[in-house]
Amino acid sequence: MTNNEENAAIFAALQEERRYIISDCTTEYFIENYCKIENKNNPNEPFVEFRLWPEQKRALREIEENKLNVILKARQIGFTWLIVCYIIHQCIKWGGYTALILSETETKSKELINRCDFVLRHLPEWLIISNEKYKELKRSSTVEYSGLYWIKTALSIEIRYGDESKEVAAIKAQACTEGSGRSLTGDIVFFDEWAFHPWASEIFNAAYPTINRPESGKFVGLSTNYRGSFFESVWKNANAKGFHKIFLNCFADPSRDEEWYRKTSMAMGDKVQQEYPRTEEEAMLAGDNVSFPEFSYDIHVVEPFKIPKHWRRIGSVDNGYNDPYAWYKAAISDDGIVYVYYEMSRWREEPQLLYDEQAREFNNSLFYYDEDEKRMRKEKLDYIVAGLDAWHGSHRDKENKNLIDFYEAGGLNETFIPAITDRVLRKATMHEYLKPITERLPEGGEHIYAKLQIFSTCEYLISILPQLVNDPRDPEKVADLSDIDNPYDSVGYMLISRHADKSKEKPVDTRTPLQKHKEKMFNMARHKRRRF
Secondary structure, three states, X not given: OXXXXXXXHHHHHHHHHHHHHHHOOOHHHHHHHHOEEEOOOOOOOOEEEOOOOXXXXXXXXXXXXXXXXXXXXXXXXXXXXXXXXXXXXXXXHOOOOEEEEEEOXXXXXXXXXXXXXXXXXXXXXXXXXXXXXXXXXXXXXXXXOOOEEEEEEOOEEEEEEOOOOOOOEEEEEEEOOOOOOOOOOOOEEEEEOHHHOOOHHHHHHHHHHHOOOOOOOEEEEEEOOOOOOHHHHHHHOHHHHOOEEEEEOHHHOOOOOHHHHHHHHHHHHHHHHHXXXXXXXXXXXXXXXEOOOOOOHHHHEEOOOOOOOOOEEEEEEEOOOOOOOEEEEEEEOOOOOEEEEEEEEOOOOOOOOOHHHHHHHHHHHOEEEEOOXXXXXXXXXXXXXXXXXXXXXXXXXXXXXXXXXXXXXXXXXXXXXXXXXXXXXXXXHHHHHHOOEEEEXXXXXXXXXXXXXXXXXXXXXXXXXHHOEEEOOEEEEEOOOOOOOHHHHHHHHHHHHHHOOOOOOOOHHHOOHXXXXXXXXXXXXXXXXXXX
C-alpha cells in the first residue's frame, strides 16, 4: 500500500469515526475516548483522559433518562466536568442545540465557559478545530473546510459548521441576577452550585419555561447542600415537584476509603459532613448556618416515662390553618428541667384541621385514666401560651371571632396567655435550654444533659430542630420558614413564658445585655396580658 493509499485509508477511517461521534455514539463513549480534563494532582501532567467512575456512569445514565434532575453531591468528584462534557457532546451532535449555564457570579460563569473551551481544545482536530485554526485554513487553503469549529467569548461558545450545513449550537453562561433565565430558549439548563444562587426560586421559575417542551428539554441542578436554600427545598420535595434525585456521596471517588474519611474528618471537624457527606441525611443536616448545632438526639431526646403528678404542666400553640399548626404540652421537674411530652401538629401535605377541631383534639388529650385512683382524670395546665394572632379577629368569620373563641367552641376552656414573639429572644432562649450541661457523678464519670428534654414521641419537633437555619440578614434570628418552623415557634413561646428572665449559668444581677432585653420583653408581655 502506498503512502497516499495509507493516508486515504486513515482519512476515511477518521471521517467514519467523526460521522459516528456526530450521529450515533453514546455520551459515555465520547467522554471516555475523546475528552480530557484538568489534572490538579500532578503539575507535570496538566490534563488527563476522563475515565468515568462507576458512580459517574450511573449518574450520567440517569440524567439522560430524566427531564428534571436535582443532584446532591460531595465535593471534588468531577461532576461539573461531567456535565460540561455532556453539553459539548450534545452541541457537537445536534445542530442548533442551546445550553444555558448559570452560576453564582459572573467570574464563576466565565470559569465554566473556560472549562468548555479546555475540553474543546483537547478534542481531536479531525473532529473540531478552534476559530483561530479555521481562519488560518481559510487563508492558506484552496479547499473549503466543511467540518466543525468553535468560537469563544467570555460568556459563550458557538459551535459552527464550515459549510453551514447545520444551525449554530451554542453554550451561553450567565451570572445569577434577578433577571437571569428570561427570554432565552434552551435545550438544557444547567445550574452549577445551585444551593448558593441568589434569587434561586425566581430564576428557576423564569428558566423552566425555556425547556418545558413535551418532547425535549432538560434541566440539571447540581450542588452541595446549603441549609435553608431553594435547592434544599427542591431536594426534599423532589417527588412532588417532578424532579429525579441523584445523590453522589464522598466515596463516589473510588480512591477514597474509610481511612481517608477519618483523616479528612479530623482535619475539617463538623464541616466534613457538608463538604463530604456519606449519606443524604448527613448532607441535609450539615452546614455552617444551622441555628442549633448543639441539638443532639443523645442529649435532648428521652423515652416517655410516667410524669409525676405534682410537676407543673403548661401548653403552647403556634396557630395555623393554611400554615401547619403546632400544639405542645410540657412538664417542669423539681430541678427545673422542661420535658416536652405531647405533640399535636401536621406536615404541610397532611389534611388541614379547623381551629375548633384542633382544640377538641387537644382537649381530649388532657383526659387520662388514673391507674392509682381507678378513674378518669383531667390534666391541669397552668396556662397555654399562644401566638398573638390568636386574639385577632378572623377575616373568615362574619362575627369577627378570634381564634380563642374557636378554641373555646371546641371545648378547650384553659387559660390562654399571649406569647412573647421577639425572634431574637426566642433563639437566645432556645440556645439556653439546649446548651449541654456536664454533671460530675459521685461514683465517677459524668452525665451530660440539658434543660430541655423531648419525648421521642414528639417526632415533628425532633426532626425540625436540626433543619432550622439562621436568617441571612440577622444570624441572631432563625430564618422564617413557614413550612416547617411552627414546632420551634410553639416550644419557643413556651420556654420564654416560663424562664424569660432566668439563666442557670449566670446570676441575674450580672445584667448582661441579653438579660436586659429579656426583662424588657417580659414587662411588655405583662402589660399585654392586662389588655387581653
